[in-house]
Amino acid sequence: MGKCKGLLERLKNNESIVVAEGYIFEFERQGRLKAGSFVPEIVVDHPELVRKQHEEYVNAGSDVVLAFTYYGHREKLRVIGRENELETLNRKALQMARDVADRTSTLMAGNICNTTVYMRDDPEAIKKTENIFKEQIQWAVEEGADFIVAETYSDLGEAMLALQCIKKYGKGLPSVVALVPHSKDHTLDGVSFPDACKQLEDAGADVVGLNCGRGPATITPLMKEIKKVCKVPLCCLPVPYRCTPEQPTMQTLKDPKTGKQAFPVDLPAHTCGRTEIREWAEEMKALGIQYIGLCCGNASHYLREVAEAYGRSPPASRFSTDMSQHFIFGNRKDNKPYYSETLRKEITTANYK
Template identity: 30%
Template sequence: MSGKVEISRPRNIMDRLASGVVIGDGGYVFALEKRGYVRAGAWTPESTVKHPEAVRQLHREFLRSGSDVIQAFTFYASEDKLENRGNDAAQTIGVHEINKAACDLAKEVAAEGDALVLGGLSQTPTYLSGLGKEAVQQEFQKQIDVFVENDLDFILGEYFEHVEEAEWAVEVIKKCGKPVGITLCIGPEGDLHGIPAGECAVRLAKAGADMVGVNCHFGPTVSLETMRIMKAALEKASLSPYLIVQPLGYVTPDASRQGFIDLPEFPYALEPRVITRWEAQTFAREAYNMGIKFIGGCCGFEAYHIRAVAEELSKERGHPPPIGEEYGTWVDGLKLHTKPWVRARASRSYWDNLKPASGRPFCSSFSMCDSWGVTQGHKELMQHKEATTDVELQNTHK
């Protein structure tokens, strides 16, 4: 890889977190969907087998931009999710093959730099169907077995809407002996069963998670608000897991409790909400100042956003991102421009004070969220159905 930074760092994620900030990578499913390699709605990762060159290239872009961790593209790669999404990948390709290919690709690219490799688990249809803890953990175990076979550096449970399922994930991951990270896709209001964000963090730490935080569903500002609540609760409980935040690369102040999936722009018209690289730098600084040691991104976070995070934290990390080694910083580039008014923008104060325009006349600044309710577990759905039926019967008698 051009511009490779020649440094030697610990191979253990816990040692790296103890010695400084760790930068994650960005969002794979949205980036690859835009490029034509992932099916929107399903969001499953069979492209690790069908189009490995696309996954490899995205890994390489994140690494070159400054990622310290390359995440194997195993999002939604559980057997039940592949079957649930109406494709035949689970039968024709095989869950093991999809996850194995993801591990191989991530390890190959991580070795081009000095990055660690993680395997990811996420929420399951089995949980929402109410099939119980044992069945849910069996789905997790199938993926974990592949991660252990391929000796990935650590495992992250991500994108959980319910803390109960996340706790079950922590339990089964702990048994494999790898460091455990866990992130919920929740906002300040808490999980979709109504459990407060602070309580969620405490429960996950008590379950044994080494890293606790949030990812996805909300943009940087809302995600950091949630992290403040989590951090305060953990400190009150005298618990000290490392904090991790990987928000959307979108601005979501008007999202409801369930996050950006309720916005009418989801998923095909979110581009006007994409954060600028300067907003990514501001996010990185705020996260670092809060004491968050693992800082990355999720859906909408592209490689250039990770580059912005890495540039902002270059001093703390002791080096710029690899691309900075080759081409310098954004300041260096602007100073070379032929137009004097563009060269004048090579200052931090200019970008700190900029209020970017959307260029779209008559568009509102906020949207009205869809109000279909939230995704709940099987038991809660049945209770809601029974309650609705009772109300309908009472209205009929009236």
């Protein structure tokens, strides 16, 4: 298939980019990696499944194949005793993503993320963080990434360091830099999110914004404030959970049955409906958010809603919901058994007292 337009070209033309993230949660649900460490071991153990997930997300409407290197860095692999497979994991993930992107005329992005070792005012920790970024960025460049996603930073300082490393080691590749909003409306180093995004913009980031942490309802107010101060294209990739002002992040959500922390294994009790996701995506489109997607908890049926809200008709739209064809709830006369009305009343009426 032909080469697609690049990230910056599309954004400058006021086009949108739909992006599927959420690989870690998807594979944890499948029993292919461990909740807790959240290391993408599956890239080495079952690469065919990663390739298939890339294809599934493209089928649902993703314009980007994001190499599955999130938490595939040196420190996280050390935690599970597989640091000797670091380069193998990264190169394999990048090569698979490149192959799927080439075959589907989509973009391929390298991915760096929070290192878990960064500590502001600690030169040794900062140097270690830079080395983690450096090697992953260089591998992404060598394996043909179209741009680099740097994401899920709690500190503006770490996000700024990631951007500096992309500029230093990325051979001119465009950058998408996203902060993670926790319960407070500022980064861990005390900078409001609008100010933090503006500082990243001023430092040369091509796209800035927020990802992960908050759900659609609680990330949206922040995006509206960021939109007021930033001129570069903005990214927004929340988690698809029903967060509230009282429980603004997926980590603060409480299981409705037990009252205990829902993160991570009981989060399904808080999942958004598809209509909710579509309405949020429509709001983001109206706000002018060009780089749009979903993070942890994402699945293909959610992403299709986002893509369609942004005016797309991906292959998966062939199977978008059409209840007119349902033998009970539809309205087609050629698909109406004689007992439809009786059955409709029976299955939609609650008789519990």
